[in-house]
Amino acid sequence: MTTVPVVAIVDDDVSVREAIGLLVRSFDFAVELYGSGRDLLSDTALDRIACIITDIHMPVMNGFVLSDALRARGFNMPIIFMTAFAGEGYEERARESGAACFLNKPFKDTDILRCLQNTLKLPPD
Template sequence: MVTAPFVSIVDDDESVRLATASLIRSLGWSAQVYASADAFLRSNACVSTACVVCDIQMPGMTGLEMQAQLIANGMRLPIIFVTAFPSDATRRRASENGARYFLHKPIDAAEFTRCLQSILGSGETR
């Protein structure tokens, strides 16, 4: 049995994870939450994840390090990075490695929805 694709949310802030998952579910998509990049990578959710929403600054493995690990494993998932500490260097590094969007916290719900629709609506998952 094949599981329908879903959005994986990786953020160390529980309130952000839950609010983001709630918004995604209200738009009709499924969401799964992870408290760390390590937890996401250990879950094997990469196989059915259509899009990753990931914080950049997290204890342990950062979002950018997680992106590099996914690439090293041959997986180029569409990623929407979110951060409370934006910088041009971080944005550039994320984009060079294939991140689709780079949003500042607190995220604007309408802008975030447009980003998701761009990725999920197009059927792009790899």
């Protein structure tokens, strides 16, 4: 029996979070939705998450701070960073944080699928 990877989506914009969740579910992944980095960090079952897709720009805790907090707690699951406001140095900062992938919003469905397949070492469709 094959276990379906759980992908966590972290974005403060509920419409974006839900849309990306629906998209990722359509690729046959299990999805957990979080409105903030704090919401994700308060989940007592973080070890079930195979990959995180997080927005960079969020109030209180941005995606980079979330990544640092996860690493400080010993969690090393891959993180896909996404942003609609790619500032100078963001992609480099994401790479330094160990980003599995970096996406600029809006992105194509195939872009996020490719990132997930590469990150989770899944065969292409």
